Amino acid sequence: MHKFGFIGLGIMGSAMAKNLLKAGCQVTVWNRSPEKTEDLVALGATRAETPAAVAASCPITFAMLADPAAAEEVCFGRHGILEGIGDGRGYVDMSTVDPATSQKIGFAVVAKGGRFLEAPVSGSKKPAEDGTLIILAAGDRTLYDEALPGLEAMGKKILHLGDVGKGAEMKIVVNMVMGGMMAAFCEGLALGGKAGLATADILDVIAAGAIASPMFALKGGLIAQGIFTPAFPLKHMQKDLRLAIGLGDRLGQPLAAAAATNELFKGGRAAGYGDEDFSALYKLID
Amino acid sequence: MHKFGFIGLGIMGSAMAKNLLKAGCQVTVWNRSPEKTEDLVALGATRAETPAAVAASCPITFAMLADPAAAEEVCFGRHGILEGIGDGRGYVDMSTVDPATSQKIGFAVVAKGGRFLEAPVSGSKKPAEDGTLIILAAGDRTLYDEALPGLEAMGKKILHLGDVGKGAEMKIVVNMVMGGMMAAFCEGLALGGKAGLATADILDVIAAGAIASPMFALKGGLIAQGIFTPAFPLKHMQKDLRLAIGLGDRLGQPLAAAAATNELFKGGRAAGYGDEDFSALYKLID
C-alpha cells in the first residue's frame, strides 16, 4: 500500500487528496485551516499537526498551495517541510510557482538530504475531481518513478520534463498560448458582433472546424451569457503572460503577439476585471 | 432528382461536384481548362460549353473559383453567368471573395432576374472530399432552401447568416481567430524550444488540455518535421487578416492582438514564405 503526505486542501488539493484515497493509498494530511482536513479524515486520511510532521512520517509528500508565498511558507516557515524532510524522503510541490521559487525550494530540500520534484498541473476544479489533470513534473527522476502511482491517481497525463524549473516553464508556455487564443477569440466575437453576425453562429462555425477547442466551447457559451465567474482569474493569466515575456527576454525570443496580448490583459486588470475569469477580457475588447 | 450546375473544377470544386453526383444529383459542369471536366463526365456529369450555358440550363448553379478575379470573370465575362441567368434561376457562389465583390456579383445577378447566394466554405481538400465542409451561406433565403439538398451533399454544417456579405464576413472573422491561434502556437513552440522543452512534450500537453484543437494536432506535427506544404497559403491568411483589420476600422472595433498577428504574417510574406502553408510563420518566429 502506497503511503503519501498531502499538504494544502483548497479546492484543488482536497479533490486531489481524495483521489489518492480512492486509489487505495494511505494519506497523511495537513492544512493551514485545520477544519478543511475533516472531510479527508472522514474518508480515511490521517491528520498531522505540521508540515514537518507530514514530511517526517511519509516517504513522499505532495503539496498544492495557493501561490509562491504559501509555497515558501510551508517549506521554509516554522515547522515547515525543511524541518521534517531528509533521509531521501521526497517532496513533490504541485503548486503553480515561478521557476525561481521552485528552484529555491528544491535546492533547500536537497540540502537537507531530501529529494525534490516540481509538478505543477494544468486543469482546474473539474479535472482535479475527475483525476484527469495534466501533471508537468520536473526534477529528481527516482522520486518521479516512486511518486508515479500517486500522480497517476490524480492525473491522466503525466510528463517528466527535465530539471527543476522545466515544469514551471512548460506551464508558462502553454498558458501563453491559451492567453493568445482567448485574445483572438474575444476579438473575433467582438468584431463579428459589430458586423451583425450572431454570436451563436460564430460559435457554431468555430465549433465545426479545425480551430474547435474545449476552451472555445466552454467559454464561448459563458461569454455569450455574460458569465465571468472565475475558473482561472484574469490577473493570473496576465501574470503568466508577464512571466512568458520575461522568459522570452532572457532567452532572446521576440514574442510580438504575446506582448500585445499581455497588454490587453493588463488593460483588463486596469479596468477592474482582474478577479473575474480570464474570458472577461471580452468586456474590455467589445 | 435534383439538377445543379457546377462551375470551377479545381481541387476543391471537383471534390464538391463529385459529392453532388454521389448524392444522386444531375450535374452540368464547366471549367476554364476543359480537360478537368473529364473525370466528372466519366462519373455521369454533363459538360457545358460556357458558364452562360450552365446558368441557362440549370435551376441552380454552384461556383467554386480561385479568387475574386476569377469569380468576376465567370460572372461578368463573355459567355458569363449574366448571359444565362434569369427567370428566377439561382447562382450560388462558393468562392472566397471579399464582401464587396460578393455584393457586386449578387446585385448584377438580381438585376438580370436571377437569385443569388454567397456561400464561402471553411475547410480545405479533405473536408471537400468527405463532404464535411462548413458552408457560410448568405443572401436569398428561398434560394438557400432550394439549394439545401446540394449544400448538404457538400457540407456537414450549413448556416444562413443574413444578407449577402455576411458569409464573407464570417469567414474573415473565423480566419482572424485562426491566424491569432497560429501566431500564439508558433510563439509558444519557439519559446518552449529555446527553454529546452521538447516540442513533442509541448504538443502533448496542449493536446491533453482545454486548448487542444484539430489544427494544433495537425500543424504541430508538421511544424515539428519542418513540413510547410501549403494547405492554406500564408499570403492568403495575411490577406484575411488585412480584411479583418479593415473591417474593424470601418466598424470602430480596435483589434490590438489581430494587428500584431497581421504584422507577423506580413513579416512572413516579406521573408518569402507567402506561398508556403500559413504555419510557416513558425520559421519567421523561431
Next chain:
Amino acid sequence: MHKFGFIGLGIMGSAMAKNLLKAGCQVTVWNRSPEKTEDLVALGATRAETPAAVAASCPITFAMLADPAAAEEVCFGRHGILEGIGDGRGYVDMSTVDPATSQKIGFAVVAKGGRFLEAPVSGSKKPAEDGTLIILAAGDRTLYDEALPGLEAMGKKILHLGDVGKGAEMKIVVNMVMGGMMAAFCEGLALGGKAGLATADILDVIAAGAIASPMFALKGGLIAQGIFTPAFPLKHMQKDLRLAIGLGDRLGQPLAAAAATNELFKGGRAAGYGDEDFSALYKLID
C-alpha cells in the same frame, strides 16, 4: 507680376491666398460659400463665379480643399476645374487626399490638356498664416518650376518628390512617425504619472534632451492642462495610420509599432475622441 487662381478659402486656404497677395501676386479666388471671398477681395483679389472660370483665366490655379470628396467635386463637378483647364494651364491641388484620388484628378486634368501637381502641406493654421508651410509637391516638373514663386510665398520648405502620388505618400509616412511619437509620449506621461513623477518634470527632462521636439513642447503643455482642442483631429491621424499600414501591406513592409499605434488611435475613436486633437489619445491611455 505673377497671376494665380486660388480655390478653397477655409482657415488654411484664406491664409495661404493672403500670402500670395502679400507677395505681390495677382490672385483670382473662388469659394463655395461666396462670403468667404470678401476678405480677400478687400485685399485686392478678384472673385470668379466658378472653379472653371478660375482655371480658364489663370495660368496656374491652386486649390486647398477640406477632404477628398470636396477635391473631387471641385475638379469633376458642374463648372468644375475640368471645364476650364486646358492649353497647358496648371492645376496645383494642395488638399490632403489619398494617392488614388490625387492620381485620378491628375489624370483627368492631363487628359483635358492641362498640367497637374499635387502639393499637400505639412503644418496647420499658424504656419499657413506665417507662410512657413512644408509643401510636398509631386507631378509635372515644369509646372512645379512655374508655380514655385507662389509656393515660396506660402511655404518655407518646398520639395518636388517625383510622380503624382509621392506627395501624398510622403505625408502619410511623416504622419505615421508623428502618430508613433504621440503614442510613445502619451504612454510615457501616463507611466510617469502613475509612478509619481510630476508631468512638468517629465516635460522638462524631455525638452532638455535629444528627443526634444516642437510637438512635445506644444502638446505636452496642453495635455498637462487637459486641453484637447483639435489642431489635427484624432480621427484624421487614425486615417493616416490606416493608409500607412495599407501602404506597408502593398509594399511588403511589416510595421509592428505603427500597427499597435493604429489600434490605440482606433481605441481613441471608439472612446469618442475622434473630433478632439490627436493628443487626446492621452485620455485613452492614462
Next chain:
Amino acid sequence: MHKFGFIGLGIMGSAMAKNLLKAGCQVTVWNRSPEKTEDLVALGATRAETPAAVAASCPITFAMLADPAAAEEVCFGRHGILEGIGDGRGYVDMSTVDPATSQKIGFAVVAKGGRFLEAPVSGSKKPAEDGTLIILAAGDRTLYDEALPGLEAMGKKILHLGDVGKGAEMKIVVNMVMGGMMAAFCEGLALGGKAGLATADILDVIAAGAIASPMFALKGGLIAQGIFTPAFPLKHMQKDLRLAIGLGDRLGQPLAAAAATNELFKGGRAAGYGDEDFSALYKLID
C-alpha cells in the same frame, strides 16, 4: 573651495570629473584600473587607493559606474564605500541602475550614517565633456543642495525628483519614449524607402516640421550612411524598455505601443545587433 570624491573614470566619468576640476573643485579620484587616474592627476586631482578612502576623506563622493554589478561592487565590496562612509558624509551614485539596486545601495549608506542621492544622467559622451548633462537626482534633499555646485559643473539641467528610485524611474520613462520614437522613425524610413521616396527628402521634411528633434537629425544621417557605431547600445535600450514594461505591470499601466517596440528591439538583439547603436533597429525593420 568645494571638495568632492569621484569614483569611476570611464568615458563618462573622466569627462565629468574633469569638469569638476575645471570648475575649481578639489577632486579625489579612484578607478578600478588605476592608469585611468593619470589624466586626472595631471590636471590636479588627488588619487586614493580605495573607494572607502575616497568616501572617508571627502564630504561628498560622486560615482559613475558601468552597470548595476559595478555599482554594487564599489558600494558593498571589500574596501568599498560602506567601509568609508558615515558621519553624514554623502554618496551620489550617478550610474544608471534599476530602482531596486539604487534603493539597496541607498539603504546601506544611510544605515552606516551616510546620506545618499541617486543621480543618473541623460546624455552621453559629448554632453559629459561639455558639462551639459541632464541630471535626474532623487533622495536626500540636504545632500542635493550641498552637491549642487558639483552637479552644476557637470550638467545643464538638474532636477530633484523625490525619493530614491524616482531618478531611475524618470530615466526609464524618458528612454521608453525615445525607444518608441526610434521605432516609429525606422518604420517611417523603411516604408518611405520602399515607396520610392528618397531618405534625404524624408529627413528634410521631418527636420522642417513639428516632429523635428536632435535625435532624428543626428541618427537620420547616420542611418542613411549605414553607420551604427554605438552611442547607446541597442541592448541597453531593450533593457530599459523591459524595465518600463515591468514598471507598467506593477503600476497597472497598459503600454501597447511600448510593448510592440520592446519586441522589435528584442528582435534586433536576436538578429545580433545588441552591441550596435539602438538605431540599428533600422536594419531589422528595413
